[in-house]
Amino acid sequence: MEFSFDEKDFVSCCGSTKFAKDMVLASPFSSLQHAVSVARDVWFNSVDVNGWLQAFSAHPQIGHTHSPSVASEASAQWSKGEQSTALSTATGSSLQVLSEWNARYREKFGFVFLICASGRTTDEILAELKRRYTNRPIVEFEIAAQEQMKITELRLAKLFSSREDISSKTGKYSTAKKAEDRISIISSHVIAAPESSSGKPIHHPARTRPPITTHVLDVSRGSPAAGIDILLEVWRGDQSRPTFGATGGGNWVFQGSSATDQDGRSGQLLSIVDNVSPGVYRISFNTGKYIPNGFFPYVSIVFEIKDSQKMEHFHVPLLLSPFSFSTYRGS
Template structure:
C-alpha cells in the first residue's frame, strides 16, 4: 500500500487494498494478519479487546450487549474454533451485538477448513476497509502542496453515515446504553398504511451513541425515515423489577428533502420513563 502512494481517492485506496490482499498475499500472510488481532481466549482477554484503540469502536455494540454468560460462551466457542481451524475466529464486528457474534461463530464452526479460511480472509478485508475509512485521509495526485512527500495533498474523507443518533437518559443524567435502534425508509403509503423498508440496526454503546445504521456516504436519498428505539427492554434493566414500562418503544419520523441529500442528519433521543424529545443535532 505504501509503495502505491499517493492515492487519488479513498475508493482507489480500498481498490488497492483488495487487489493486494487477494492477489499478492498468500495463506501464510493471511494467518499472520489474523494473529495480529486480540484473541477471544478468555473473558478477561475479551474485555481488553473491547476496550482499547480502534477495536473499542468496532466492538462497542458487542461490549454493551455482553453479559457474563455470553462473554464466557464466546470464550468457550472461540477455543473450540481455534482447536478446529488453527487460527483465531475473525469477524468484522462493527455494529454487531455479542449475541450476533456468538451466533455467527457457531454457524461458521460447521464450515470446512478451506471454506472457513476464505471467510476469515473476507472478514479481515472488511476490517481493513473500515480502518481505511477511519483513517480519514487520502493523498491526491494533483495537488501542488509540497508540505507532504511527493506533493500530495491530504483530503478529509467521509467518516460517518448520513443518518446517525445517540440516546441520553435525562432521568439518570447519563447515556442510554444497550438500546436497540432500527432505521427504516418509507417506500409507499402514508400514516397507518405506510410501508417501510429496513435499512439497518445497531445498539447504543456506553456513550449512548448508536453504531452504523447505513453505509458511510456523503449523500442520502430523499424521503421519510423512521428511527425505532427499543426503550422497553432498556427500562426493564434500569428501573428494576416490578415497575411498569410506559414507552415500550419510541418512533422518531423525519423527512429528508431533495435539496438536503448532501447534508448530515444527527437525530438524538432525550429519554426518561415518562417523557421523551428529539431534535436535529450536528
C-alpha cells in the first residue's frame, strides 16, 4: 500500500511550505518509516533558515493552544493534544511564570520556545526552557530545529494513522497491530537509545545520508562558513583508542574528505551504510585557510562511536571564530 498526501497535510505536520512541497514531490510513500526518513532529509538538508523560522512560527507559545500563524485546524488540534499534560499539570502561577520566561526567550532568540511537549509537565518544560535560555543563539537555533523534527515525526504518525484507520477494514493487520507498529517506528526516532524497555532492539530506518556529517558556522559573521576543507579519519592500531599523551601504537587512517558548501555543510565524508564501524574518529578542519590571520591553523575534533551506537547518526558541527571554537553532538 502506498500513501500520498496533499501539501496542506504536510504543512500541518511542519509549518514550512518548502518542507511540504518537497514531501509532495517525494510522494507516494510505502510506509510511515519511509516518510519519516525522507522528512528528516528534507528538513535538515533542503529547508533553509527561512523555512525553519516559518515552521517555528506555526507553533503556539508553550502554555497556549493557538498561534496567530498556525498552519491549519489540524495543526491547532495537534498542538493542543501535545500540550495536554503540561496544561493539566499547570496552575495559574506556573502558567504566569512560563509566560514570562517564554517572553524572555523570544526576546533573546527571536522565535518561540520549541519543545516536543508530549508527556511533559509544566514544571519539566519550564526547567528545560530555563536551561536552554543560557545557550548561545546559534546553538539554540539548531536545538529548536531538532525539536521541530521530533514534533513533525509524531504528527506524520498521526497523519498516517488517520489514513490507515480509513482503510483498516481491508488492511492486513488489526488496528492494535498497526498501533504497535507505529509506536515502534516513532520510538526509533524520538528515543535515542539502542534498546527498548523490553530489551528488544529498536528498529532504525534506512539511512538517507552518511552516518557522520558536519557543518561549520562562522559565529563572528553570523553565517555559514563555505569552502573549508574537511578530513575524516579513524584510529587503527594495537590499542582500541589513542592514549592521551602517548605516541606510537597506531595511526589515523583516512576515511574521506570534502569541503563545506554555501550552507556550511560537509559533502559526503563516508558512504551511506546501515552500520558505521565502531571506533575513535577525528574530523579535521582547515581553518587556517579560511581565516589566515586566525589563531588556529587547523581544528581537530576527536570522538568515539561505540558498538551500541553503530546505527545512530553523528553530526559534529564546528562553531568557529578567529580566536575560539566549540562543538557539540547534533543530529
